[in-house]
Amino acid sequence: MRFRDRTEAGRRLAAALSGYRDRKLVVLALPRGGVPVAAEVAKALGAPLDIMLVRKIGAPGQPEVALGAVADGHRPIIVRNEAVISATGATPLEFNEICARETAEIERRHQRYLGNRAPTDLRGRTAIVVDDGIATGATMRAALQAVRSREPAGLVLAVPTAPPSTLDSLHGEADAVICLTSPDWFGSVGEFYDDFRQVSDQEVVDILAAAQPATT
Known part of the structure; x- marks a missing residue:
């Protein structure tokens, strides 16, 4: 189809x-x-x-590979893909930095759309x-x-x-x-x-x- x-x-x-x-x-x-x-x-x-509103947390240097995702909400919900995090060698600092950028993009879209x-x-x-x-x-x-x-x-x-x-x-x-x-x-x-x-x-x-x- x-x-x-x-x-x-x-x-x-x-x-x-x-x-x-x-x-x-x-x-x-x-x-x-x-x-x-x-x-x-x-x-x-x-x-x-x-x-x-939800954003993928892409791996460093491989943004198409999902380390997890973050979703909008009163308390943003973060989902971690531990197997991918381990396979890519992404550090906790890298994960948190990318998550923060995507959370900021969610806020931008929230204001733009809603x-x-x-x-x-x-x-x-x-x-x-x-x-x-x-x-x-x-x-x-x-x-x-x-x-x-x-x-x-x-x-x-x-x-x-x-x-x-x-x-x-x-x-x-x-x-x-x-x-x-x-x-x-x-x-x-x-x-x-x-x-x-x-x-x-x-x-x-x-x-x-x-x-x-x-x-x-």
Whole structure:
């Protein structure tokens, strides 16, 4: 299965989530790539759209390799990948310095995307967490743990594509996992899209402004 772009992926994902339409929902996107996908899901399900800010903690000199991730919140949630930390030889000082930089980027994005808007109250709602795909799962794990700490009535992970091993590792973090395609030969998320251009900050702001406002 391939997707023309994130909008098409979101529409297909929304169809797979149609059984949740009658519940009290909130759709949470992981910026930036997850926002156009989640916008289609929220629109189809008649749910408010909000975001869950999370950043990968990349290894020194190998930023694509995830030492862990940090997620936004009253108390930021940090997930460590101890096996990768050990394999890369990253020191505690290096980890903490990179984590601090990514936490600062989360704050920048929070102000850019949300301003002073309060986060959606998840209590009594089923939270559907959406991204455009998952590779290692480090950022999604942090996101799910951060969302769970806000005490939603239910927690659903929904993505167009992810490798089977990553999905298996995340099943314990959510009440349900929805993924449209998960082949054993998984290489990268971008391989499943004809158009996988980077989503800009302004696009995120515009999509959030056009979406149904999140309520608290």
